[in-house]
Each structure stands twice: as structure tokens, then as C-alpha cells.
Amino acid sequence: AQSVTQLGSHVSVSEGALVLLRCNYSSSVPPYLFWYVQYPNQGLQLLLKYTSAATLVKGINGFEAEFKKSETSFHLTKPSAHMSDAAEYFCAVSEGFQKLVFGTGTRLLVSP
Amino acid sequence: GAGVSQSPSNKVTEKGKDVELRCDPISGHTALYWYRQSLGQGLEFLIYFQGNSAPDKSGLPSDRFSAERTGGSVSTLTIQRTQQEDSAVYLCASSFIEGDTDTQYFGPGTRLTVL
Numbered sequence: 001a002q003s004v005t006q007l008g009s010h011v012s013v014s015e016g017a018l019v020l021l022r023c024n025y026s027s028s029v030p031p032y033l034f035w036y037v038q039y040p041n042q043g044l045q046l047l048l049k050y051t052s053a054a055t056l057v058k059g060i061n062g063f064e065a066e067f068k069k070s071e072t073s074f075h076l077t078k079p080s081a082h083m084s085d086a087a088e089y090f091c092a093v094s095e096g097f098q099k100l101v102f103g104t105g106t107r108l109l110v111s112p
Numbered sequence: 113g114a115g116v117s118q119s120p121s122n123k124v125t126e127k128g129k130d131v132e133l134r135c136d137p138i139s140g141h142t143a144l145y146w147y148r149q150s151l152g153q154g155l156e157f158l159i160y161f162q163g164n165s166a167p168d169k170s171g172l173p174s175d176r177f178s179a180e181r182t183g184g185s186v187s188t189l190t191i192q193r194t195q196q197e198d199s200a201v202y203l204c205a206s207s208f209i210e211g212d213t214d215t216q217y218f219g220p221g222t223r224l225t226v227l
Binding site for chain 2: 032034036042043044045046049051052053090092094096097098099100101102103104105
């Protein structure tokens with residue numbers, strides 16, 4: 001069975017600092033991996049996805065993630081945090097054309 | 113273009129009543145998913161429709177939950193005899209095939225409160 005672990009339910013950074021949100025996955029087949037962001041009282045917005053084309057994936061709003069098979073990780077990074085990045089971030093895995101299995105989410109807090 | 117839309121945005125009901133939640137997917141998307149987001153359980157898969165195939169109902173928590181998709185487009189999630197533990201945000205997603213997988217796009221959700 002697939003699963004996703006997101007370390008840290010809350011991450012706090014200062015504006016302009018590096019953002020690092022951790023995601024580790026478990027999958028018996030080559031996975032498809034996704035990061036979604038959720039702003040308060042809104043649905044999930046796709047940030048980026050990994051589909052085996054390239055291990056470093058660039059997404060919207062300056063975010064990127066690197067797939068590391070040896071570490072079963074897909075951590076999300078952004079070089080410089082902005083106040084507008086404050087939201088909840090979800091990592092998800094699928095086997096392709098199947099349901100998404102989500103992590104428990106990480107709330108990003110950005111202070112001035 | 114228009115995204116996934118869901119209605120109502122909020123629904124308050126009394127325990128024991130039936131509710132219907134609606135999802136309008138993005139035009140041309142062949143697959144439709146329902147998920148539930150609650151404080152205690154996080155984001156859970158409920159049901160998946162793909163074209164004319166039989167739906168994957170493996171995530172429905174009880175036989176009080178059912179869903180249909182008419183004409184390969186609009187979907188309705190029905191909860192019968194609602195219970196307080198059904199209180200959650202119900203999210204719908206539609207997807208299209210891109211390469212060797214699909215990409216799911218989510219609606220804003222319906223917040224269900226069962227009193």
C-alpha cells in the first residue's frame with residue numbers, strides 16, 4: 001500500500017528565508033508524486049508533480065521539488081519565502097490513474 | 113477556463129437527514145474523484161469515476177454514502193441518515209490524462225456540518 005509521511009505539522013520561517021517542507025513516500029511501484037497547497041477555506045491547488053520525466057520539478061510560485069529514489073523523498077523547497085506563501089501544503093502519491101494518497105499536511109507560517 | 117465547481121459551499125443539516133452534494137467537473141475531463149477532509153482523518157479518498165467504467169467505491173465509509181455521475185459529467189454525492197461524524201469538507205476533483213498519469217484539479221469543497 002502507498003503512504004506519505006510529512007515531517008512537521010507546522011513549519012515557521014521568516015520572510016525571505018528558505019522554505020523546506022519534507023515528504024517521504026512508500027510505494028511498491030514507481031510513484032507519481034504531487035504537492036498541493038491549500039489556502040484557508042479553499043480547495044487544493046496543484047503546485048507541481050513528478051512523473052519520472054525529470055527528478056527536479058519546478059512548479060508555480062517559485063516552488064520546486066526533487067525526487068530522490070534512494071531516500072524515498074520528494075521535499076518541497078523555495079529559496080525565499082513570501083508572506084503570501086503561508087498556507088497548508090500536502091504531499092500526495094498515486095500509482096497513476098488512481099486515487100491520491102495524501103500526507104497529513106504541513107502548515108507553513110511566514111513571519112515578517 | 114472554468115475550474116471545478118461544487119455546490120452548496122456550505123451545508124448545515126440535522127442528524128438523520130439526507131444531503132446531496134454536487135460537483136461540476138472541468139469540461140472534457142474524463143475522471144472524477146470525491147475526497148473528504150476532516151480534522152481527525154485528514155484527506156481521504158471516497159470514490160472515483162473514470163469514463164464508462166464501474167466506479168471505484170473502495171473509499172466509501174459506509175452504505176449510507178453513495179455517488180453517481182450522470183452523462184459522464186456532473187456528479188452527486190449523497191449521504192443518507194447523516195451522523196455527526198460525517199461533518200467534514202467534501203472535495204471533488206476532475207482530471208485529464210497527461211502522459212502516463214492523470215492530474216487532479218480540485219474544487220473549493222462543500223463544508224458539511226451535521227448538528
